[in-house]
Amino acid sequence: MRQTKGWRDGLTPAALAFALAVMAPGWSAAQSAQGAVTPQAPADQPISMQKGEFLAGAWTADSGVTLDLLDASGRHVRRLSDREKSAGVLMLVGPADGVYTVRAQGQGAYRWTVTERLPLSAQHAPAPVIDSPRLAALAQTLAQGGTTAAFWEEVAQKGTPLVERVDAANDRVTFLWRGAERNVRLFGGPSTDHAQLSRLGNSDVWYVSFVVPRSARLSYRLAPDVPELPGAGMARRRAILATAQADPHNPKVYPERGMDAFQTYSVLELADAPPQPWVEPRAGVPAGTVEALDLRSDILGNTRKVHLYRPAGWRPDGPDNHVLVLFDAGAYLGRVPTPTILDNMIAAGAIPPTAALLIDNPTADSRGRELPPNPDFADFLARELMPWARKQGIVAPAARTVIGGSSYGGLASSYAALRHPEVFGNVLSQSGSYWWAPPGEEDQWLTRQFVAVRKLPVRFFLGAGLFESGRGGQPGILETNRHLRDVLLAKGYLVTHREVAGGHDYLSWRGTLSDGLLELIGTQQQASR
Numbered sequence: 001m002r003q004t005k006g007w008r009d010g011l012t013p014a015a016l017a018f019a020l021a022v023m024a025p026g027w028s029a030a031q032s033a034q035g036a037v038t039p040q041a042p043a044d045q046p047i048s049m050q051k052g053e054f055l056a057g058a059w060t061a062d063s064g065v066t067l068d069l070l071d072a073s074g075r076h077v078r079r080l081s082d083r084e085k086s087a088g089v090l091m092l093v094g095p096a097d098g099v100y101t102v103r104a105q106g107q108g109a110y111r112w113t114v115t116e117r118l119p120l121s122a123q124h125a126p127a128p129v130i131d132s133p134r135l136a137a138l139a140q141t142l143a144q145g146g147t148t149a150a151f152w153e154e155v156a157q158k159g160t161p162l163v164e165r166v167d168a169a170n171d172r173v174t175f176l177w178r179g180a181e182r183n184v185r186l187f188g189g190p191s192t193d194h195a196q197l198s199r200l201g202n203s204d205v206w207y208v209s210f211v212v213p214r215s216a217r218l219s220y221r222l223a224p225d226v227p228e229l230p231g232a233g234m235a236r237r238r239a240i241l242a243t244a245q246a247d248p249h250n251p252k253v254y255p256e257r258g259m260d261a262f263q264t265y266s267v268l269e270l271a272d273a274p275p276q277p278w279v280e281p282r283a284g285v286p287a288g289t290v291e292a293l294d295l296r297s298d299i300l301g302n303t304r305k306v307h308l309y310r311p312a313g314w315r316p317d318g319p320d321n322h323v324l325v326l327f328d329a330g331a332y333l334g335r336v337p338t339p340t341i342l343d344n345m346i347a348a349g350a351i352p353p354t355a356a357l358l359i360d361n362p363t364a365d366s367r368g369r370e371l372p373p374n375p376d377f378a379d380f381l382a383r384e385l386m387p388w389a390r391k392q393g394i395v396a397p398a399a400r401t402v403i404g405g406s407s408y409g410g411l412a413s414s415y416a417a418l419r420h421p422e423v424f425g426n427v428l429s430q431s432g433s434y435w436w437a438p439p440g441e442e443d444q445w446l447t448r449q450f451v452a453v454r455k456l457p458v459r460f461f462l463g464a465g466l467f468e469s470g471r472g473g474q475p476g477i478l479e480t481n482r483h484l485r486d487v488l489l490a491k492g493y494l495v496t497h498r499e500v501a502g503g504h505d506y507l508s509w510r511g512t513l514s515d516g517l518l519e520l521i522g523t524q525q526q527a528s529r
Helices: 013-021 133-143 149-158 234-242 329-333 338-347 366-370 375-391 408-419 445-452 477-491 506-521 523-528
Strands: 031-037 043-049 054-061 065-070 076-079 087-093 098-106 108-118 162-165 170-178 184-188 205-213 217-224 265-269 289-297 302-310 322-326 354-359 401-406 426-430 459-465 494-500
Touching: 031 043, 031 098, 054 065, 065 108, 087 108, 098 108, 133 162, 133 205, 170 217, 184 234, 217 234, 217 506, 289 375, 302 329, 302 338, 302 375, 322 338, 322 375, 329 338, 329 354, 338 354, 338 506, 354 375, 366 408, 375 408, 401 408, 401 506, 408 426, 408 445, 426 506, 445 477, 459 477, 459 506, 477 494, 494 506, 506 523
Parallel strands: 322 354, 322 401, 401 426, 426 459, 459 494
Antiparallel strands: 031 108, 043 098, 054 087, 054 108, 065 076, 065 098, 162 170, 170 205, 184 217, 217 265, 289 302, 302 354
16 A cells, blocks of 8 residues: 655645544534644644643654654654655543643654543443343343342243354353352353453443354353462363353253262353254163172273273173273263263164273373374283273273273374274374474474374274364364364365364263264164175
8 A cells, every 4th residue: 555755745644634534523623734844943732731642633744744742841752654655543531630742853844633632531332332231121120220229030940051043053052140349250161261241330230142053052150259369371261170160040950960069061052053862761671780899900000990980781792892982980970971872873783793992090290191093002901901991801902992082082082092002993083182283393293293104904983072172372172173173084084073052061072972972883874885
């Protein structure tokens, strides 16, 4: 874009547009000055300002001219022009009450204008935008002197979150909290960054709204009056755990047998959320058995529990036996009821007889060391765990063995198959953390490893949530799963990629576990191959 040579040509279109954009109805015009100066004859123009007053306008000047603001004693306050440009926007705040001077000096022509002023007393942030029609109506009630009593009675009857239709595919979901003193944060739900709730005026209503697909299924907590810790970093972020609790106005909780509100999550399931037909025990379906045994690893130098699930009627020598290996045993025996899911799917003939190995983390710290790509851990799985499982009567060839997990567990599953495709022929990855890289290396390390090696005899199910995108410009789980999918497809792998309207959430994973099993070892899939 061409810049002007001086005030005679006027502002650049961009500068003029910006100057006009800052004007607001009710602001009063101030003043302007123009002329030409020489080194021997600068030009001064007085301008009065109040402390905190905001002034907006524009300037143009030849390249040899500068514009400066001086105080009442003639001391320099700030430069108003830019030597590298011939025109620009003028914006400043009055340092104190008084009369100042705008001095033009140098050689050439200039012009400056202050088109608008806004005193400090009139400077107010705009009111928060209320997207929810119901809350907008409540705001009008409050403005007319009403109260929130009827609104909270309505909430008590209908429950939360507040759900309002947007269009054929989407709903507006508003999370609510009553009566916090300082702040309320949303933990989980569609937010990837602990969204802050806003207070409705001075009322006892705190709220935040999202437009989400009508297929959404999410768990969440609300955290009132989160402590504001000094300093910065992860400690401040984790402080939300001090008060995060189930939504008191939402009767749907997960898991259902939590000890108290701090042990459970609230559930949001919109009208088109996909069914999860396998997660509840069914009458007449024989239950398998779960046996917990200790397994010592010489490779890792530690001992852990492995939970062995055997379906009803399991025969170690069955001709169509399959094996499922899962990480994070505690979660996959509780929040994701794996034995019940397998019982139901096997009884319905949806999958063939399938035993499972659910692997514990031996210590609180071991998960972060073992599950991100770790050659020793992958070797433990292939060379110690699976031969040990064979002795327990749980064995299947690689093509009938699925290794899976969520988050780091999904990452570990893909790495184990990369390192030992002769043992693990199927990967069931739920929100795999493919953003991971060793310290000092570029993100998505594992994806680059698949680029570098020949195609392996492995099939993939990659699931991710639409609310798992990255923050701060960094790729998140959603984006890095898509990248891995593209790389694998380009290499010729069989890949099922599934995105659901969910987050980093066992509530979603208990559904996508069965989805992945159907895609990888389902009887209908096998019949079509």
